[in-house]
Amino acid sequence: MEVVFLKRKFKFVMTEHVRQRMVLREISLNMIVDVIESGIVMKKSEENKYWVYKSISGRSDNAVSLSIAVEGPTLVVITALVNWRTYP
Numbered sequence: 001m002e003v004v005f006l007k008r009k010f011k012f013v014m015t016e017h018v019r020q021r022m023v024l025r026e027i028s029l030n031m032i033v034d035v036i037e038s039g040i041v042m043k044k045s046e047e048n049k050y051w052v053y054k055s056i057s058g059r060s061d062n063a064v065s066l067s068i069a070v071e072g073p074t075l076v077v078i079t080a081l082v083n084w085r086t087y088p
Contacts (some may be wrong), residue, residue: 003036005052005068010075012036018066022079027064031056032077033084035064053084 003012014022014032022032039054044067053065065084069076 001069003033005070005075006041007035010070011073012075012077014077015079018077018079025064025080025082027080027082030053032066032080035066036068036077039066 002009002031004010012033019034020024021027022029035052035054036054039041042051043069044050048070050070051065052068053063055063055083057084063082063084065081067078067081069078
């Protein structure tokens with residue numbers, strides 16, 4: 001499967017950790033792809049790592065957030081959170 005992130009196509013993989021969090025937090029694969037492709041991107045201090053978040057219609061929490069890493073041609077989804085808050 002491929003996703004578009006920062007205007008580039010990437011092979012898309014998920015860690016076992018994120019798969020567990022998806023079940024726990026009722027986050028679908030379609031939601032994950034939607035957040036990656038159209039969410040708000042925040043660069044982490046570590047090289048090639050990002051937070052991406054987006055409000056998802058129909059959810060009671062405020063946003064779904066993903067921790068992702070770009071590893072060459074591969075985008076790795078590390079974890080998924082809900083009730084995301086940004087801080088100044």
